[in-house]
Amino acid sequence: MGIEKLIRKDLIAFGGYSAATSPETLDGKIDVATRDIVKLDANENPYGCSPRVQKALARYKQYNIYPDDGQERLRKMLSDYAGIDSKYIVAGSGSNQLIDLLVRLLVAKGDEVINCTPTFGIYSFSTRLCGGTLVEVPRRDDFSIDIGKVKSVITPKTKIIFIANPNNPTATLTGRKDVQALLDTGVPVVVDEAYYEFSQKTVIPLVKKYDNLIVLRTFSKWAGLAGLRVGYGLFPPQIADFILRIKIPYNVNVAALVAVEESLKDVDYLMASVDKIIAERECLFTELKKIKWLKPYPSEANFILCDVLKGNAKKLFQQLQSKGILVRYFDQTRVKNCIRISVGKPEHTDALIKALRQIGGK
Ligand SMILES: Cc1ncc(COP(=O)(O)O)c(C=O)c1O
Structure with missing residues (x-):
């Protein structure tokens, strides 16, 4: 065989x-x-990372030791940057890993995921990998999302609605009111803010209000750390706990930890x-x-x-x-x-x- x-x-x-x-x-x-x-x-990022990151990585002496699996210090640093308690935060080897973990946590065979196309490819990649069914809602001609249409395709099997904000590849934004209209359906909504630092528009202030909102961020773009792979997500605390449980141990490497610390000192x-x-x-x-x-x-x-x-x-x-x-x-x-x-x-x-x-x- x-x-x-x-x-x-x-x-x-x-x-x-x-x-x-x-x-x-x-x-x-x-x-x-x-x-x-x-x-x-x-x-x-064509300008690369902070020079502080380069120096700190050269100085660092403990590459032989695993990082803290619970990410406590890292989550505290991210909590200070994002302005929200660390119980909401989990870091990943790029925000891609957090997308993958969340889909694995929520989507089983036959469950549905709503994708507002065209959009970032990892949402469909992870959904397919988990045996989920993609429900595509094409964006309008100006690439805005037809919120009514998204609501109309929600079923009891819908587990996630993905919104990249700004969207990749269209570079367009979805306004907070539209995001809230989707949150009010009760379905988990992922707002992927990978490009937040360029748009300065965020829904983080809604995280405490809605227990179905997940916001994803990354150090790949603004901080020039794409090659080191580090991103983070803001999850409802009970979901954050589960993401920490199902993630692979030591998922954020020590070089990425050093790089985040130095980047945050050089904002x-x-x-x-x-x-x-x-x-x-x-x-x-x-x-x-x-x-x-x-x-x-x-x-x-x-x-x-x-x-x-x-x-x-x-x-x-x-x-x-x-x-x-x-x-x-x-x-x-x-x-x-x-x-x-x-x-x-x-x-x-x-x-x-x-x-x-x-x-x-x-
Ligand atoms: C919308 C969006 N989300 C997430 C990512 C991936 O980011 P990371 O490098 O943190 O995995 C990208 C990368 O291009 C992206 O465009």
């Missing part, structure tokens, strides 16, 4: 998550050296980088608008979604990649023939715009 026969039937056709390209995997495949690649495909520095990214986002938007065959959408995050009005988005992605510029392309409903560009430094915008003009003209 081939061992693959033991694989769960519902996972045989599972396609996996299509992650961003790592520059080193292009080594030898394109005529651009890995170090010269302009990486605008994963909404990472002013990091927010100055966020400000530079926001300013550059506006320059990038202006430049993209000048290109007649692209239609950029306004952004509340650190990336811009663009309709490709002439030509094919996948081909454009490949042409940019061959020039050493990485972006994402989409071909799903509502983002058919779109590319998403992360905001880089001014020189990255210059390189991108030059390449776009070379490929497709003015």
